[in-house]
Amino acid sequence: MATATLTIDLDALTANWRALDAQTACDTGAVVKANGYGLGADRVARTLMKAGVRRFFVAAAEEGAALRQAVGPDPEINVFSGHMAGDTDMISDMGLTPMLNSLDQILRHVEALPAHPFGIQLDTGMNRLGLEAPEWAAVAGMVLGRNPTLVMSHLACADEPEHPMNPRQLAVFHQMTDGIGVPRSLAATGGILLGSDYHFDLTRPGVGLYGGMPFVDAAPVAGLAIPVIQTRGVAAGETVGYGNSWIAERDSQIATIAAGYADGIFRAMGPEISVFAGEARCKVIGRISMDMIGVDITDLNESPAFVELLGPHQSVDSVARAAGTIGYEILTALGQRYARRYRGG
Numbered sequence: 287m288a289t290a291t292l293t294i295d296l297d298a299l300t301a302n303w304r305a306l307d308a309q310t311a312c313d314t315g316a317v318v319k320a321n322g323y324g325l326g327a328d329r330v331a332r333t334l335m336k337a338g339v340r341r342f343f344v345a346a347a348e349e350g351a352a353l354r355q356a357v358g359p360d361p362e363i364n365v366f367s368g369h370m371a372g373d374t375d376m377i378s379d380m381g382l383t384p385m386l387n388s389l390d391q392i393l394r395h396v397e398a399l400p401a402h403p404f405g406i407q408l409d410t411g412m413n414r415l416g417l418e419a420p421e422w423a424a425v426a427g428m429v430l431g432r433n434p435t436l437v438m439s440h441l442a443c444a445d446e447p448e449h450p451m452n453p454r455q456l457a458v459f460h461q462m463t464d465g466i467g468v469p470r471s472l473a474a475t476g477g478i479l480l481g482s483d484y485h486f487d488l489t490r491p492g493v494g495l496y497g498g499m500p501f502v503d504a505a506p507v508a509g510l511a512i513p514v515i516q517t518r519g520v521a522a523g524e525t526v527g528y529g530n531s532w533i534a535e536r537d538s539q540i541a542t543i544a545a546g547y548a549d550g551i552f553r554a555m556g557p558e559i560s561v562f563a564g565e566a567r568c569k570v571i572g573r574i575s576m577d578m579i580g581v582d583i584t585d586l587n588e589s590p591a592f593v594e595l596l597g598p599h600q601s602v603d604s605v606a607r608a609a610g611t612i613g614y615e616i617l618t619a620l621g622q623r624y625a626r627r628y629r630g631g
């Protein structure tokens with residue numbers, strides 16, 4: 287088989303959710319947008335339900351509709367993009383809870399689905415989604431009279447604990463919501479780690495569940511094993527791959543492995559990244575192609591059947607560093623061509 291295998295450790299996922307839940311005295315939801323950060327929203331969500339999750343978050347109503355099929359009627363499914371034009375039937379039929387983020391959305395929702403649950407998203411300084419303070423002041427009375435399920439906001443700099451933006455947003459959130467008598471939520475993974483002032487009634491971790499920074503103590507969830515298609519000897523002075531960008535300095539053994547940038551292994555990480563054959567680190571050489579990558583296995587005693595890009599030796603965040611990006615982007619770029627294998631759960 288010439289496709290790589292993405293192994294998703296559902297026990298590690300559960301352990302990460304429990305560890306984040308244990309850091310707070312409040313409820314802990316789970317963010318499963320973008321197909322569970324690339325790992326498969328169905329399996330991820332069903333596993334987290336067993337661990338005790340009752341409130342999920344997705345980005346778009348379409349994601350919520352798919353998730354509803356996977357988790358059944360009971361869990362709450364909250365939609366960050368709120369109630370968009372055209373979403374009404376899906377929100378109603380699939381029992382989704384839109385996090386309304388503008389006056390337009392509030393009007394649309396109460397006109398189209400007056401008795402249907404909703405939450406409210408406030409902007410506390412990130413300037414991405416949510417009502418600003420004057421808008422909120424104008425409609426809070428009417429909105430609160432309709433019993434929103436949740437009032438939430440999002441932190442822009444929570445992965446930098448010392449950033450002054452964190453206490454500033456916290457203060458604005460207090461000003462906008464103290465005394466409203468509705469459950470409140472401010473913290474994603476980074477916010478949980480900022481401490482109890484940020485926890486309110488419900489937290490919304492995403493990346494930490496999947497083993498990514500800023501949750502440094504996370505258990506790794508994703509493993510990626512890539513089969514070797516062919517190996518060959520290359521004499522000193524010969525070149526490998528597109529553009530002749532790698533030249534053998536010594537007689538070398540080169541393995542060609544079956545994954546590439548079409549599978550989310552960004553071309554930009556080529557010069558920095560290695561893979562592992564058992565315990566041995568083997569450098570990626572030459573340019574990363576669409577479906578293939580060259581690896582220097584000269585120092586191994588035998589040709590491996592596969593090599594590991596993600597796993598115990600190399601985390602999502604180490605791979606992200608090599609590509610000049612963040613773990614979130616590595617996870618969500620993981621290709622659809624991988625065979626996905628779930629372990630535990």
Ligand SMILES: *Cc1c(COP(=O)(O)O)cnc(C)c1O
Nearest residue numbers: 317440474475490491492493494
């Ligand atoms: C993506 C997202 C989250 C989850 O963030 P993580 O950093 O992955 O924990 C929470 N809330 C909102 C509004 C989001 O967009």
